[in-house]
Amino acid sequence: MRAVIQRVKAAKVTVLDELVSSIGPGLCVLVGIKASDTAKDVEYLVRKILALRLFEEEGKRWQKSVKDLNLELLCVSQFTLYHRLKGNKPDFLAAMKGEEAQELYNQFLDRLGQSYDSTKIKDGKFGAYMQVHIENDGPVTINLESPEQKDTDREVDK
Amino acid sequence: MRAVIQRVKAAKVTVLDELVSSIGPGLCVLVGIKASDTAKDVEYLVRKILALRLFEEEGKRWQKSVKDLNLELLCVSQFTLYHRLKGNKPDFLAAMKGEEAQELYNQFLDRLGQSYDSTKIKDGKFGAYMQVHIENDGPVTINLESPEQKDTDREVDK
Structure with missing residues (x-):
């Protein structure tokens, strides 16, 4: 499972110019899910994202996490993070597909909320x-x- | 050398609310340079970024490149792409430092311009x-x- 984490002053998602959700200072997290990902991958990313010390404290960098400072997260599902290149054309066969991906992505959002504060976790519109x-x-x-998980671990999680 | 490439409708860089540069439709490219990168790494990324088929044509996805469609690129140097974690605190010792990094980054911008159109290549403000x-x-x-380059290749390029 992959995340591109961008520290933000603000972030928002629009669909056809209509606001879906928005946050102030915090993290914008683009989330890629590969076909073999499980709850274990979700747990790893949730723990790391909430604990990563990307914020300053009294002018000193890399001191505080999004959770420490009670900031917000805007998460957006991003299957293109599991691209492969055939020449210069990307394909995304390595990404987990449709409903299964949506389910694990929702689990990721739920676990962020349970591990922190669900009112601080915003989302885009899956697949839009x-x-x-x-x-x-x-x-x-x-x-x-x-x-990377050993196959044996993976079977246990499914 | 790493690049986080985001397809954009628009992108801009400000410093203290003052506009540094801006683009319309095209690519925003965050560029990370590691200590051992050379001109060979620059060539690889320049070639791929300009050729990557991330744009639609007549409703069909992944058909055209930024160069095919004469679009723009906003590049920003981003040393945090070579982070390592000590617990939850990032360190960036793997990233190439200061002047040397700025020189290779400028070479990257020059090569993009030479391989495409320098008027389409915008930049942030290195280190700001x-x-x-x-x-x-x-x-x-x-x-x-x-x-990854074999060490022998790397010596030849320096």
Whole structure:
């Protein structure tokens, strides 16, 4: 499971110019789910995203997390993070498909809410054509990926 | 060398609310440079970024590149793409430092211009505290990394 985490002053999602959701200072998280991801991958990313020290404290960088400072998260599902290139054309066969992906993505949102504060967790519109407006603050962008699981672990989780 | 490539309707960079540069439709490219990167890494990313088929044509997805459609690129240097975690605190020792990084980053911008059209290549303000405003269109986000070079190759390039 992958996340492109951008520290933001503000972020919002619109669909056909209509506001879906918005946040102030915090993190915009683009989330990619691969076909073999499980609850274990969700747990890893939830824990890391909430604990990552990407915010300043008294002018000193990398001190506080989004949770420490009670900030917000805007999450958006992003299957293109599991692209492969055939020449210069991307394909996304490695990404988990439709309903199964939506289910695990919703589980990810739920676990963020349970581990922090569900009122601080905003979402886009799964599968829709969206505009994600990101005011990247710094800029600060971090790529995270859940560690590869041995097949035996994976069977137990399904 | 790494790039987080976001397809955009528009993007701009401000420093203390002053506009540094802006683009319309095209690509916002956050660029990370590691300590051992060379001109070879620059060439790989320049070639891929300009050729990646991330744009539609007549409603069919993944057909055209930024160059095919004569669109713009906003590039911003982003050392945090080479983070390592000590617990939950990131460190960036793997990233190439200051002047050396700025030189290779400028080489990257030059090569983009030479391979495409320098008037279409915009930049932030290297090393400054910036706000990067990104209207991610889709969203579409692709992570690219130049292939690992064998040490022998690397010596020849320096």
